Amino acid sequence: MVSLVGAGPGDPELLTLKAYKRLMAAEVVVYDRLVSDEVLAMLPSTATKFYVGKVRSSHSVPQEDINQALITWATQGMRVVRLKGGDPFIFGRGGEELETLMAAGISVEVVPGITAASGCAAYAGIPLTHRDHAQSVRFVTGHLQQGETTLNWSALAQPGETLVFYMGLGNLMNICQQLMAHGLDPLTPLALVEQGTTQQQRTHIGTLRQLPPAFHSGDVNPPALLIIGGVVRLHDSLSWFEADQGDALGFQDGKHFPPLQ
Numbered sequence: 678m679v680s681l682v683g684a685g686p687g688d689p690e691l692l693t694l695k696a697y698k699r700l701m702a703a704e705v706v707v708y709d710r711l712v713s714d715e716v717l718a719m720l721p722s723t724a725t726k727f728y729v730g731k732v733r734s735s736h737s738v739p740q741e742d743i744n745q746a747l748i749t750w751a752t753q754g755m756r757v758v759r760l761k762g763g764d765p766f767i768f769g770r771g772g773e774e775l776e777t778l779m780a781a782g783i784s785v786e787v788v789p790g791i792t793a794a795s796g797c798a799a800y801a802g803i804p805l806t807h808r809d810h811a812q813s814v815r816f817v818t819g820h821l822q823q824g825e826t827t828l829n830w831s832a833l834a835q836p837g838e839t840l841v842f843y844m845g846l847g848n849l850m851n852i853c854q855q856l857m858a859h860g861l862d863p864l865t866p867l868a869l870v871e872q873g874t875t876q877q878q879r880t881h882i883g884t885l886r887q888l889p890p891a892f893h894s895g896d897v898n899p900p901a902l903l904i905i906g907g908v909v910r911l912h913d914s915l916s917w918f919e920a921d922q923g924d925a926l927g928f929q930d931g932k933h934f935p936p937l938q
């Protein structure tokens with residue numbers, strides 16, 4: 678039996694009860710980079726742990742090898758937990774692993790997790806669909822294979838929407854430039870939530886044309902989630918998470934760095 682389990686964004690208390698039960702019963706846990714140290718610390722000492730983390734664009738363990746290992750252990754009758762940051766089905770390649778395991782005849786289940794968008798937004802005080810600001814929210818990959826051509830920018834550059842970019846830190850400038858070029862107001866606020874829901878969480882506020890000062894100074898550590906839209910304005914008044922030590926409050930457009938063109 679393999680359980681594909683979402684570990685949530687970092688705070689171990691954001692594990693679901695089902696995820697917690699599976700972890701406690703696990704004999705083998707295969708986890709990657711986004712699973713927080715606090716969650717890993719909860720694993721039973723008897724469980725064998727394998728790190729198969731990927732660093733962006735350099736895969737430390739190829740996906741095929743992960744799949745094969747899961748199949749091998751499950752076939753041996755082990756209780757295997759495949760632990761993934763956030764939710765397995767949101768930019769987590771859980772779908773591919775599920776396909777492979779099912780094709781191999783392994784019995785499998787999926788335990789959803791709190792995805793980074795939900796966790797970061799909650800802990801940063803940014804209600805993703807506050808009715809005064811947004812009628813919809815989109816989860817978008819910022820890890821663009823062929824530069825800017827892969828996303829439908831004009832569809833994304835709509836007012837009254839919230840955009841959440843996963844894996845967007847390396848492409849932040851490109852994303853903002855494309856959204857402006859396709860008509861989104863340059864004063865649209867954005868938040869970069871760094872290490873969301875952990876004790877290291879920091880929230881950096883800027884606008885499309887005026888990126889957060891911490892980004893310019895290279896002071897944003899991954900993982901970081903990019904939230905774009907009017908809802909970000911609420912962060913100033915709704916931020917409640919005391920560990921959040923970002924440089925957000927009092928940020929004013931035009932104050933720190935020259936705007937993007």
Ligand code: SAH
Nearest residue numbers: 763764769792793843844872873900901902
């Ligand atoms: N399956 C995961 C996402 C994996 S993609 C989920 O559902 O959350 C990896 C991206 O998720 C990172 O590049 C970052 O943008 C985002 N991310 C994951 N955990 C995060 C965290 N604690 N804080 C900020 N961003 C996070």
